[in-house]
Amino acid sequence: MNSEDTASATPRMSVTLTVNGKDEHLTIDPRVTLLDALRDHLGLTGTKKGCDHGQCGACTVHVNGRRINSCLTLAVMHEGEDVTTIEGLGTPEHMHALQQAFVERDAFQCGYCTPGQICSAAAVIEEIEAGIPSHVTPDLGDVQFSDEEVRERMSGNLCRCAAYPNIIAAIRDVREGGKA
Amino acid sequence: MKSFTYERAETLEQAAGIVAANAEAKFIAGGTNLLDLMKLEIETPRHLVDINHLGLDRIEETEDGGLKIGALVRNTDLAADVRVRRDYAVLTRALVAGASGQLRNKATTAGNLLQRSRCPYFYDPSKPCNKRDPGSGCSALEGHSRTLAVVGTSDHCISQHPSDMAVALRALDARVNVMSARGGEKSLTLDEFYRLPGETPHIETVLQHGDLITGVTLPKPVKGVHFYRKVRDRASYAFALVSVAAVVDEDGREGRYAFGGIAPRPWTAGGEARAEGGASVIAARALDGARPTGENVFKLPLLERTLKAVLKDAAQTSGK
Numbered sequence: 105m106n107s108e109d110t111a112s113a114t115p116r117m118s119v120t121l122t123v124n125g126k127d128e129h130l131t132i133d134p135r136v137t138l139l140d141a142l143r144d145h146l147g148l149t150g151t152k153k154g155c156d157h158g159q160c161g162a163c164t165v166h167v168n169g170r171r172i173n174s175c176l177t178l179a180v181m182h183e184g185e186d187v188t189t190i191e192g193l194g195t196p197e198h199m200h201a202l203q204q205a206f207v208e209r210d211a212f213q214c215g216y217c218t219p220g221q222i223c224s225a226a227a228v229i230e231e232i233e234a235g236i237p238s239h240v241t242p243d244l245g246d247v248q249f250s251d252e253e254v255r256e257r258m259s260g261n262l263c264r265c266a267a268y269p270n271i272i273a274a275i276r277d278v279r280e281g282g283k284a
Numbered sequence: 285m286k287s288f289t290y291e292r293a294e295t296l297e298q299a300a301g302i303v304a305a306n307a308e309a310k311f312i313a314g315g316t317n318l319l320d321l322m323k324l325e326i327e328t329p330r331h332l333v334d335i336n337h338l339g340l341d342r343i344e345e346t347e348d349g350g351l352k353i354g355a356l357v358r359n360t361d362l363a364a365d366v367r368v369r370r371d372y373a374v375l376t377r378a379l380v381a382g383a384s385g386q387l388r389n390k391a392t393t394a395g396n397l398l399q400r401s402r403c404p405y406f407y408d409p410s411k412p413c414n415k416r417d418p419g420s421g422c423s424a425l426e427g428h429s430r431t432l433a434v435v436g437t438s439d440h441c442i443s444q445h446p447s448d449m450a451v452a453l454r455a456l457d458a459r460v461n462v463m464s465a466r467g468g469e470k471s472l473t474l475d476e477f478y479r480l481p482g483e484t485p486h487i488e489t490v491l492q493h494g495d496l497i498t499g500v501t502l503p504k505p506v507k508g509v510h511f512y513r514k515v516r517d518r519a520s521y522a523f524a525l526v527s528v529a530a531v532v533d534e535d536g537r538e539g540r541y542a543f544g545g546i547a548p549r550p551w552t553a554g555g556e557a558r559a560e561g562g563a564s565v566i567a568a569r570a571l572d573g574a575r576p577t578g579e580n581v582f583k584l585p586l587l588e589r590t591l592k593a594v595l596k597d598a599a600q601t602s603g604k
Contacts, residue, residue, distance in 0.1 A: 114287040114288070114289065115289065117290065133287070134288060134289065134290040134332070135285045135287065135288070137319070156323065157320050157323065158316060158320060158384075158386070158387060161384065161386060164386055170360075170389045171385060171386050171389060172386050172389050172390045173316070173386045173387065173390070176315060176316045176319050176320060176387075176390070177315055177316075177319065177390065178290070178312075178315065178319065178332075180290050181290075181312070181315065181334055181336065183292075224385070224386065227385070228385065231360075231385065234364075235364070236360060236363070236364040237363060237364060237369065237376060237380055238380050238385075239377075239380045239381050239520060241380075244369040244370075244373055244376055244377075245369060245370070255520075256519075256520050257385050258385075259384055259385075259518075259519075259520035259521040260383075260384025260385055260386045260387065260521055261384075
């Protein structure tokens, strides 16, 4: 998977990303995923590598305001784009409402999936407000917030500790508090 | 991942020209399936041409009252488009039944059509697979085949097509628009677009190397009650065991139907989406010639029952 034997044959490429509001210039092998660029080249290790195949959601970040799996996209494909990671959502001193709610609701055990859960949850709240339908939306013309909607929309984020009930509660708290 | 070079195409013609001239080049759009397969070295392009910036990201109304969906329209945007939600609800329902929110934000209309098999043996380079390594044999015939196809298969491959979106498009008689690398444009039905495996399961579509899908055209809306019913092992984020896309007439006697999870491409009863009769009649026609394995023979009654459930829901909806 990480065969570097032919790396010398591949010319490196320049790419500029705006990560958490700051322009970052990278010179990288085109094989570098956005996930690896964030973690290994920019030292932003809040974004986690779980499966590296888009199945677990631990690598979820926002690109131009939309949540994506950063493991399934190449950094060089995002020239000039805005990337927001968990480090950009909040800091230990100034936590995002979801980070605060995850703490208050005990919405994790080991915490490995948590940055992806929180990045995904922030987008889920926006997607529901934007009226984007889901598999469980009864009326495609009228999208309403509900626990069922949150469960369905968060299905791309796995939690092996099974903190799901508290994750749902934390997201509900933020939605009801209007602090997303 | 094998090394490759990368460039961002500026025009459609340039993108098609570069790929047509290089047998080891591929287009990349959303990348959610291609990069997954590249990490496993199942796909090993030596050059990637990024087509994300070619303007194929709009949904436009056609002269005859249908919609033209650009190849690069993301699954989320297609599902959420107000015209699609209102007039082609079966398509929205199919889209949101597939993948996860993160993947739908990235995955494109054309990429969804071209996604590769999820057969466990296609994904396992240590095992023979005629789709991945032509002539090596099919491990699924005597192996784990519970999720695989029951009809339209061959002795060389029993893989099923994984898309939900394509099943809805088949029910709607959508057409795939292709810009040929050798010049000219083609418009293909899904039955023309997808090849059955036969003796060459590695060739999945009629596309020639360098051909570029520019979009998908929906005919004008058809009246009826829209459904996409998907049966799967988990409530969310899993591929279909069977699925039914349906637009049922108000009187319930006829409708348009397409089936997923059972064949190498979106499937219909007798080659036409339009069908009349009850679930047992339509399912029997769709499954004519089926060759299930011991592990997936359950899909035959499951398809009929899923269709029966859809028709029952349609009758209740129309009766309101």
